[in-house]
Amino acid sequence: MNRTARLYALVEELRAAAPRPLTVAALATRFETSTRTVQRDLQALMQTGVPVRATPGRGGGWSIDPQMTLPPIRFTTDEAAALAVALAAAEATAPYAGAARTAAQKIAATMTGPASTAAQELAARIVTLPAPTDTTVRTAVEQALTANTVLQLTYTDAAGHKSDRAVEPAGLLTAQGRWYLIAWCRNRQAGRGFRLDRITATTSTGEQAQPHDLTELLRGSTAAHAVKPTTLAALTPPR
Numbered sequence: 001m002n003r004t005a006r007l008y009a010l011v012e013e014l015r016a017a018a019p020r021p022l023t024v025a026a027l028a029t030r031f032e033t034s035t036r037t038v039q040r041d042l043q044a045l046m047q048t049g050v051p052v053r054a055t056p057g058r059g060g061g062w063s064i065d066p067q068m069t070l071p072p073i074r075f076t077t078d079e080a081a082a083l084a085v086a087l088a089a090a091e092a093t094a095p096y097a098g099a100a101r102t103a104a105q106k107i108a109a110t111m112t113g114p115a116s117t118a119a120q121e122l123a124a125r126i127v128t129l130p131a132p133t134d135t136t137v138r139t140a141v142e143q144a145l146t147a148n149t150v151l152q153l154t155y156t157d158a159a160g161h162k163s164d165r166a167v168e169p170a171g172l173l174t175a176q177g178r179w180y181l182i183a184w185c186r187n188r189q190a191g192r193g194f195r196l197d198r199i200t201a202t203t204s205t206g207e208q209a210q211p212h213d214l215t216e217l218l219r220g221s222t223a224a225h226a227v228k229p230t231t232l233a234a235l236t237p238p239r
Contacts, residue, residue: 004116006031007041011050014064021061049102075107080115083107084123095142095172095179095196140202141181145169150209151183154201155194163187167194168209170217173226182223184212191217 001009013030014022024042028035042062045052051065075083087104094100108119144151151169156162167183170191174180178195185192191212218224 001031003041006033007045010038010041010045011052011064014052014062018064021055021059021063023061027062048105075115075119077115077118080119081122084119085126095138095145097138134197134200137199137202138196140204141169141196141199144202144204144209145172145181148209148211150186150205150207152203152205153194153199156198156200162200165192165194166205167192168212170212171214173218173223175223175226180223182214182217184210184217191221193221193223 009031010027013027024035024038027042028038031038042052042054052062053064054060054062083104087100087107108116140151140153143149148169150166152164152166154162154164165188166186167181168186169181169183171182172179173182173193178197180193180195181199182191182193184190218226
């Protein structure tokens with residue numbers, strides 16, 4: 001068994017035993033390898049973000065939270081190629097680009113056979129010309145949107161006018177290669193769109209924001225006819 005297949009199998013072995021921990025010795029016996037190899041593999045899984053953890057002492061061992069992992073997924077060659085393209089498009093300026101990169105690493109670690117080969121070959125033929133990005137601003141926007149908290153920001157509009165705003169995030173809009181934070185602006189008492197590359201400073205307030213409907217905030221604007229990407233339809237709960 002090669003290392004990629006063993007990493008995948010380790011995760012599934014821990015999932016099957018959860019919440020009971022398994023010792024390194026038991027895992028080494030199960031996969032017919034050395035305890036040193038298993039220990040190194042488990043550390044590699046932890047470093048890539050897989051929720052494995054070690055419990056010291058008698059009765060301890062390695063375990064995994066099954067609610068934080070996915071069951072086995074088998075990708076076709078076309079699906080693997082599509083993932084390679086989609087993840088390549090998540091350039092550094094895009095929201096959640098860091099999470100996209102770690103997701104790509106996890107997907108790559110589990111793929112084997114023709115699907116893995118197809119994804120690797122296609123990935124080698126995709127290049128991007130990175131644009132300057134302020135990761136501090138992007139991270140603050142991501143956190144505010146995920147936690148639904150009020151964000152204090154400094155914004156420069158198309159005319160070069162600078163203003164300070166307190167906003168309640170509602171969603172993200174992408175159009176013509178640009179990303180916009182759609183939010184309720186407390187200063188204007190209305191929905192507004194803020195281009196991410198024009199946000200020059202941010203401060204997280206930690207204050208819980210009021211919920212806002214993204215469609216309602218876009219109503220009457222040039223983005224009123226924006227639609228959800230079809231690729232995200234499966235993740236959208238029914239209304």
